[in-house]
Amino acid sequence: MRIIVTGGAGFIGSHIVDAYLDAGHDVLVVDSLWEHGGGRRINVRNGVSLVHMDVRDEAIARVFADFKPDVVSHHAAQHSVAISAREPLYDAQVNVVGLLNVLEQSVRSGARKVIFASSGATYGTPERLPITEATPQNPTSPYGITKMAGEQYLRFYRANRDLDFTALRYGNVYGPRQDASGEAGVIAIFSGRFIARQGVRIDWDGEQTRDYVYAADVARANLAALELGSGQCYVIGTGIPTSVNEIYRTLVRISGFAAPVEHAPRRPGDARAAQFDASRAARELQWTPTTALEDGIRAAYAYFQRMAR
Numbered sequence: 001m002r003i004i005v006t007g008g009a010g011f012i013g014s015h016i017v018d019a020y021l022d023a024g025h026d027v028l029v030v031d032s033l034w035e036h037g038g039g040r041r042i043n044v045r046n047g048v049s050l051v052h053m054d055v056r057d058e059a060i061a062r063v064f065a066d067f068k069p070d071v072v073s074h075h076a077a078q079h080s081v082a083i084s085a086r087e088p089l090y091d092a093q094v095n096v097v098g099l100l101n102v103l104e105q106s107v108r109s110g111a112r113k114v115i116f117a118s119s120g121a122t123y124g125t126p127e128r129l130p131i132t133e134a135t136p137q138n139p140t141s142p143y144g145i146t147k148m149a150g151e152q153y154l155r156f157y158r159a160n161r162d163l164d165f166t167a168l169r170y171g172n173v174y175g176p177r178q179d180a181s182g183e184a185g186v187i188a189i190f191s192g193r194f195i196a197r198q199g200v201r202i203d204w205d206g207e208q209t210r211d212y213v214y215a216a217d218v219a220r221a222n223l224a225a226l227e228l229g230s231g232q233c234y235v236i237g238t239g240i241p242t243s244v245n246e247i248y249r250t251l252v253r254i255s256g257f258a259a260p261v262e263h264a265p266r267r268p269g270d271a272r273a274a275q276f277d278a279s280r281a282a283r284e285l286q287w288t289p290t291t292a293l294e295d296g297i298r299a300a301y302a303y304f305q306r307m308a309r
C-alpha cells in the first residue's frame with residue numbers, strides 16, 4: 001500500500017512509519033519539523049522520503065497528486081494543550097484547517113482512507129472511569145476541541161466524499177523518540193533528569209494517574225487500522241492507571257539512582273486520574289497493547305541514554 005504519514009518525523013508518527021515499512025508498505029513522510037514539536041530528521045529511517053512542508057500549505061496538493069496514497073495517516077498537529085490555550089487561533093489553523101487541507105487532497109488524489117490521531121483530551125475530565133467510546137466528549141482545552149472537531153469532519157468526508165476513516169483516541173503515549181520538552185511526557189522528562197543525575201519535580205502528591213501506552217503498541221493499532229475499523233473511533237490505552245510516583249520508582253529501579261524530589265503544588269486543571277478501556281479496539285481492530293510499562297520505560301530510558309552520549 002502507498003501511505004502518506006503526516007507528522008511522520010515526530011515521536012508517534014515515526015514509529016508508525018517503521019511499522020508500515022516493516023509490513024512492506026511504501027511510505028512518504030510530510031512534516032514541517034515544527035519548532036515546538038518532536039519532529040526530527042533522524043527519526044525518519046534512511047531511504048524514506050521526507051517532504052518538509054506544512055500541512056496548511058496548498059502545495060501539498062502536488063505532493064498528494066504525485067504520490068497517490070491509498071491511505072493517509074494524519075499525525076501532524078499542534079499537540080500542546082498549553083499552546084492551544086494561549087493561541088487558539090494557531091491551534092485551529094493547524095489542527096482544523098491543516099486537517100481539512102489533508103482531507104481535500106486525500107479525496108482529490110484518490111485515497112481510500114484517513115487514519116487520524118485523536119486524543120483522550122476530547123473527553124476533558126469525565127465523570128466516570130474508565131473512558132470508553134461511549135463516554136461523553138467534553139473537551140476542556142482548544143486542543144481537545146480541535147481534535148473533536150477533526151473527528152466530526154472525518155464523519156462528514158466519509159458520508160459525503162467517499163473517504164473512509166478510523167480515529168484513534170490515544171491515552172498518554174510514551175517511548176523512544178518522545179520529545180522531552182513536551183508537556184505531557186513525564187517519562188521522557190524524568191528519564192532525561194535521571195540520566196543527567198539531576199533531581200525531578202513532582203506536582204501534587206504524585207498519586208495522580210495516567211494511562212501510559214507504548215509507542216510501538218500505538219503503531220500496531222495504526223497498522224490494524226489500514227484494513228479494519230471503518231468509520232469508527234477507538235480508545236487506545238492499556239486500562240492500567242499508573243501514578244507519577246510509580247514512574248519515579250520504576251526509574252529508580254532501572255537507573256539505580258534515587259533522584260532527589262522537589263514537591264510542587266497541583267498544576268491548575270490537572271486531572272486526578274485517567275484510565276482507558278480499549279476493549280472495543282480489541283474486538284474490532286484485534287489490537288491489544290503488549291508492552292508492560294517497566295519494559296517500555298526500560299526501552300525508552302536506553303534510547304535517551306544513547307542520545308545523551
Ligand SMILES: NC(=O)c1ccc[n+]([C@@H]2O[C@H](COP(=O)([O-])OP(=O)(O)OC[C@H]3O[C@@H](n4cnc5c(N)ncnc54)[C@H](O)[C@@H]3O)[C@@H](O)[C@H]2O)c1
Pocket residue numbers: 006007008009010011012013030031032033034035036037038039040053054055056074075076077078079094098117118119120169170171172173174179184
Ligand atoms: N503524545 C501523546 O501522548 C498523544 C496523545 C494523544 C494524541 N496525540 C497526537 O498524536 C500526534 C503525534 O503526536 P506526538 O506526540 O508524536 O508529537 P510530535 O510533535 O512528536 O509529532 C507531531 C509532528 O507533527 C509535525 N507538525 C506540527 N505542526 C505541523 C504542521 N503545521 N505541518 C506539518 N507538520 C507539522 C511536527 O513537526 C511533528 O513531527 C498528534 O496529532 C498528537 O496530537 C499524541
